Amino acid sequence: MAPVVTQTHSHRSTTKQTHKSFKSKFASKSALKERSKGKIDLGVRSTPHQQTLSKLARRNQAKQKRLTTHASHVRAASIFTGLNPAPRIVAVVGLSSDVSPAAAIRSLLAGVEAEEGVLVPETGCVKVNVERFKQNITWVPVSRDNGIFGVLDACRVADFVVLVLAANQEADTFGQEIIKCAESQGISNVLATAQGLEAIENPKKRSQAAASLKAYINHFFPAVEKVNSLESRQEALNVVRTLCTVLPKGVRWREDRSWMFAEEVRWLSPAGSGESQVVVTGVVRGKNLKADRLVQIGDWGAFQISKITAAPHEASRKGKGSAMAIDAEGQDAVLDQPTEDRDTLDELAPEEIVMEDVDNYTPSMATTNQKGVLLDDHHYFSDEETRLPDRQAKRIPKGTSKYQSAWYVEDVSDSGSDLEDITDDMEDFIADPGRADTVADVDMDAFTEGGPSDYPQSEAFLDPSPADEADQIAAYRNARNARKEEANDDLEFPDEIELPPNALARDRLAKYRGLKSLKTSAWNTEEDAAYEPSEWRRLLEIADYRGAKNRVLREALVGGVAPGTRVHVYLTGVPADLARTYNPAQPLALFSLLRHEHKHTAVNYSLNLSSSLTEPLRSKAELVVQCGPRRFVVNPLFSNADKTPNDVHKFNRYVHPGRSAMASWTGPLTWGSVPALYFVRSPETGTLTLVGTGTSLPPSHTRVIAKRVILTGHPYKIHKRVVTVRYMFFNAEDVAWFKALQLWTKRGRIGTVKESLGTHGYFKAAFDGPINPMDAVAVSLYKRVWPKQARVWRKEGEGGVPELVMG
Incomplete structure (x- = not known):
């Protein structure tokens, strides 16, 4: 029987009453913000990438990424697999003078028991088959006697770079230079080893030495996990295992092109014009090798390919005769030949037969018919709207010379018989220094306007005597030059120049113009046509750099000889005298140039100057520049690396240590971002010193490099906002020519030229506020400077200091 539940009676509470919550159709911004709790409404997700994927879709997407990564890995490793895989190129570089790269190679081979029958030279290369890992390794011991470029040539084509350090020293001066240059040009996988660690008897000091070497090498290559001892067979085995099993990551700019390490170079019979045909044998790496593209081989230059033939390895002796016959037939099989789309060796576009724009524009047109300096895109005071009125005859006291009449601004008075008319066409009158003619009798009130004004009353201005003026100018400039040097004080006094008193500024600065704003004012390029180099209009112009680069890189993926194929490349037009410069002991590489990379254009490179330099550049x-597979001798123009709406950039006379700039010259085009190294060649010893690094940037034919000059003057008299300025110009003609330019002071005041005073270049200027007597009045002028032509750098002779051969 179920239990009986007794219910107790209770009354409803009357003291508490719950009201219905207020539901508003509209809410305030604060209420909506409180309700959202920081959530953001993304709206409708329109694209498939914005859609929320299901679990199955996410799993499928991860699978596709995994398969794509695996396929790319297999494709990259395919050249090291198969019956005749491509050898892995290993460059062994010593960072101090007391280590031996050849001894390091012998120690590594001893770790895998492959040293028997292998003769490792001190220089050159040796190919070794590592039977334990079924891989071929081409060892390249790098000799320090080949110079910095010899080391860079070996590291540029290496799949692995093995650095050899001494146990008692990390690296000497040249070793540090090697690390900086190799790291800057782009380097593949790096391994660190040490010689002489086992010679340290104390185990504690031995571990400390290894830790010190690791800390040093990690400063440049953080990915290095350990410094292996070459005396330890186990660690040597680990190094060789890494070389044989790890897939090299490569270098980005190198893998965008087809390249080949030259295993053999043969010179065929020379042609009749001193040219020869050269056959380069090696394994194609990177992208597909095409016969239509030019190739750059070492420092010899760029050449055309006549044909590409197969060069398979010798057939195994264990094979039957039929197999050997098939291999012999494929020995000379032509894999690729040039077509009509073949690149030429022309560096410039062909000359135009009719060039009316250039022929009709002569340099004399720049200044002959103009009456004022070019400001932005207009010559002020040269047309009917902005020109100054012609000088009219004015009435001055009788007996007044032309020299004295320059100080009368208006007519004195028409009343009185002691006045005469004078014009600028009257014969010059040389006043006698002993004359007593003065202007004390002239009523000065006749030269001023009625009403209050900030401008002072006009007064007769007397020029100082030539001797006094020369002394004053010398004293003024000596005081400035005592604290000014051209290079060291370029930061404090940039672009300031001083004109000689006896020279006309309008003639000396005929190529210069004024700009209201360097970054926004339009630059009239028609005025530059008279001064541009003769080959400027023949340079390559690229309208859409990004689109053209993508098309060229996609083109390199189609056709040609596939990577991993051993070929003979036949080059034509190679000068026969280069045969004596070829040294088989030094590594030589062949790089295929992309389309248009042999044509010249106005190239731009970034420059990061080393902070360790003591003097500005x-x-x-003259600099020696290495960019990718090519080296040039250039005289670059430095400019600001900013982005401006008008594409006008200020020219820099110096680049100071630790600063960056844009370096420009005319030379071969380079697609993509390729690292560049800048070297200075010592005139006494011929040694090359790294001074900076950079990267190739998009070329620009319309980029204007504007050289600025600053003319400074001294405030002679100051009356509120009106200042009499001297020592900026030294004749009245220059004041009238540059009158349209804007004046500025080093303390931020802006002003304009009001009128010229006298004949010695004094003038009256009005500013936007009172100026300090210690301030300096200045005016800026600009002219366009043109990049200079680059020359090819070639190495002359087998030994000694490299010489520069202009080509």
Whole structure:
């Protein structure tokens, strides 16, 4: 029987009453913000990438990424697999003078018991088959006697770079230079080894030495996990295992092109014009090798390919005769030949037969018919709207010379018989220094306007005597030059120049113009046509750099000889005298140039100057530049690396240590971002010193490099906002020519030229506020400077200091 539940009676509470919550159709911004709790409404997700994927879709997407990564890995490793895989190129570089790269190679081979029958030279290369890992390794011991470029040539084509350090020293000066240069040009996988660690008897000091070497090498290559001892067979085995099993990551700019390490170079019979045909044998790496593209081989230059034939390895002796016959037939099989789309060796576009724009524009047109300096895109005071009125005859006291009449601004008075008319066409009158003619009798009130004004009353201005003026100019400039040097004080006094008193500024600065704003004012390029180099209009122009680069890189993926194929490349037009410069002991590489990379254009490179330099680098100084597989001798123009709406950039006379700039010259085009190294060649010893690094940037034919000059003057008299300025110009003609330019002071005041005073270049200027007597009045002028032509750098002779051969 179920239990009986007794219910107790209770009354409803009357003291508590719950009201219905207020539901508003509209809410305030604060209420909506409180309700959202920081959530953001993304709206409708329109694209498939914005849609929320299901679990199955996410799993399928991860699978597709995994398969794509695996396929790319297999494709990259395919050249090292198969019956005749491509050898892995290993460059062994010593970072100090007391280590031996050849001894390091012998120690590594001893770790895998492959040293028997292998003769490792001190220089050159040796190919070894590592039977334990079924891989071929081409060892390249790098000799320090080949110079910095010899080391870079070996590291540039290496799949692995093995650095050999001494146990008692990390690296000497040249070793540090090697690390900086190799890291800057792009380097593949790096392994670190040490010689002489076992010679340290104390185990504690031995581990400390290894830790010190690891900390040093990690400063440049953080991915290095350990410094292996070459005396330990187990660690040597680990190094060789890494070389044989790890897939090299490569270098980005190198893998975008087809390249080949030259295993053999043969010179055929020379042609009749001093040219020869050269056959280069090696394994194709990177992208597909095409016979239509030019190739750059070492420092010899760029050449055309006549044909590409197969060069398979010798057939195994264990094979039957039929197999050997098939292999013999494929020995000379032509894999690729040039077509009509073949690149030429022309560096510039063909000359135009009719060039009316250039022929009709002569340099004399720049200044002959103009009456004022070019400001932005207009010559002020040269047309009917902005020109100054012609000088009219004015009435001055009788007996006044032309020299004295320059100080009368208006007519004195028409009343009185002691006045005469004078014009600028009257014969010059040389006043006698002993004359007593003065202007004390002239009523000065006749030269001023009625009403209050900030401008002072016009007064007769007397020029100082030539001797006094020369002394004053010398004293003024000596005080400035005592604290000014051209290079060291370029930061404090940039672009300032001083004109000689006896020279006309309008003639000396005929190529210069004024700009209201360097970054926004339009630059009139028609004025530059008279001064541009003769080959400027023949340079390559690229309208859409990004689109053209993508098309060229996609083109390199189609056709040609596939990577991993051993071929003979036949080059034509190679100068026969280069045969004596070829040294088989030094590594030689062949790089295929992309389309248009042999044509010249206005190239731009970034420059990061080393902070360890003690002196700034002057613009137009001779530098040796390595960019990818090519080296040039250039005289670059340095400019600001900013982005401006008008594409006008200020020219820099110097680049100071630790700073960056844009280096420009005319030379071969380079697609993509390729690292560049800048070297200075010592005139006494011929040694090359790394001074900076950079990257190739998109070329620009319309980029204007504007050289600025600043003319400074001294405030002679100051009356509120009106200042009499001297020592900026030294004749009245220059004041009238540059009158349209804007004046500025080093303390931020802006002004304009009001009128010229006298004949010695004094003038009256009005500013936007009172100026300090210690301030300096200045005006900026700009002219376009043109990049200079690059020359090819070639190495002359087998030994000694490399010489520069202009080509």
